[in-house]
Amino acid sequence: MSLAFLGWSEGRVLVGRGPFETRAVPPETGVAFYRNDFGLDSSEPWLIPSESALLSKEEAMEWAGIEGPVDVSWDNLEASPFAEVFQEITTSIRWGIFEKTVPVVVEKGRVDAGGAAALVSRALSASEPLVPYGIVADGRGFAGMSPEHLLILDGRTLKTMALAGTARAEEREVLAVDEKEIREHEFVAQALVSKLGDLGNLSRGARVVMDLGPIVHFHTPIEVELNQDEPVDALIRRLHPTPALGPLPRTGETMSRLIAWREKLGAPDEFGAPFGAVVDGAFRAIVAIRGVWWNGKDVFLPAGCGVIEPSRLVNEWRELRLKREAVKARFGI
Numbered sequence: 001m002s003l004a005f006l007g008w009s010e011g012r013v014l015v016g017r018g019p020f021e022t023r024a025v026p027p028e029t030g031v032a033f034y035r036n037d038f039g040l041d042s043s044e045p046w047l048i049p050s051e052s053a054l055l056s057k058e059e060a061m062e063w064a065g066i067e068g069p070v071d072v073s074w075d076n077l078e079a080s081p082f083a084e085v086f087q088e089i090t091t092s093i094r095w096g097i098f099e100k101t102v103p104v105v106v107e108k109g110r111v112d113a114g115g116a117a118a119l120v121s122r123a124l125s126a127s128e129p130l131v132p133y134g135i136v137a138d139g140r141g142f143a144g145m146s147p148e149h150l151l152i153l154d155g156r157t158l159k160t161m162a163l164a165g166t167a168r169a170e171e172r173e174v175l176a177v178d179e180k181e182i183r184e185h186e187f188v189a190q191a192l193v194s195k196l197g198d199l200g201n202l203s204r205g206a207r208v209v210m211d212l213g214p215i216v217h218f219h220t221p222i223e224v225e226l227n228q229d230e231p232v233d234a235l236i237r238r239l240h241p242t243p244a245l246g247p248l249p250r251t252g253e254t255m256s257r258l259i260a261w262r263e264k265l266g267a268p269d270e271f272g273a274p275f276g277a278v279v280d281g282a283f284r285a286i287v288a289i290r291g292v293w294w295n296g297k298d299v300f301l302p303a304g305c306g307v308i309e310p311s312r313l314v315n316e317w318r319e320l321r322l323k324r325e326a327v328k329a330r331f332g333i
């Protein structure tokens with residue numbers, strides 16, 4: 001069994017069944033999913049499904065047909081590997097190599113009862129602003145509910161967003177005036193504006209608080225009316241990774257340092273990468289966060305946190321736990 005899915009517009013979900021035909025470029029008509037790793041290293045990221053449909057949430061859950069219990073027992077997550085990476089990051093920031101970067105920690109577990117594929121129908125239960133996404137093949141896959149769109153492209157209208165700066169729902173008022181969180185967010189918003197400003201007429205919305213139940217984030221919508229048609233692969237490369245998941249400045253050197261830290265802490269290759277789809281020329285991609293990865297009975301729950309000069313280890317560790325706990329609660333695991 002292989003399948004892929006992505007929350008589409010107007011509450012619908014794009015679903016596709018394998019086998020998938022892989023391609024280097026998107027088809028001009030019809031449906032293809034886009035799957036890549038964080039470094040965008042795949043030579044054939046476009047996956048054309050054997051059959052596809054745009055369904056309501058309920059229809060999509062029925063279509064997936066893999067409900068059932070999933071009980072996961074989680075290992076204790078050691079803080080010391082993250083503390084070492086955090087130390088290396090703060091030193092690199094002091095040396096002026098980075099202004100911001102985003103380490104990723106991974107909580108590991110095992111499925112005790114049921115099958116991990118049932119996580120697909122849990123992801124499909126997502127409600128806006130969360131977007132369900134995932135792909136499953138040969139007993140491995142990932143499924144998530146992402147709050148972050150990397151790119152929505154319809155004709156010459158491009159939409160993206162800065163999503164960074166985090167607090168517990170109870171701390172919503174203090175988030176709004178927290179200088180460190182505002183600075184972290186503004187790094188992302190301003191980087192997006194400068195990456196896209198030369199492509200057309202850009203409008204940046206106001207910074208608002210996005211409510212996700214137990215967790216809240218700063219959110220700034222950004223829209224560009226493009227001067228000309230732009231190939232979607234080029235736009236993805238221009239945007240990804242934004243400083244919400246990637247380094248600032250983004251250079252070959254800062255990317256390889258981040259990828260080395262991600263590998264050291266065991267981040268899945270697709271975590272934080274764009275996951276998307278094209279339907280008759282219209283493209284949407286989310287950032288693959290707030291998800292669960294699995295391989296057979298092994299389950300991985302990654303989370304990242306933006307680190308800037310004023311960031312402190314204990315606070316970041318707490319934020320990482322908050323993000324993981326929010327995912328566990330939504331998936332009921």
Ligand SMILES: C=C(O[C@H]1C=CC=C(C(=O)O)[C@@H]1O)C(=O)O
Binds near residue numbers: 102163289290302305
């Ligand atoms: C990297 C993650 O979240 C991103 C999205 C929202 C807020 C973030 C933050 O405040 O660091 C991150 O940029 C994650 O959930 O693993």
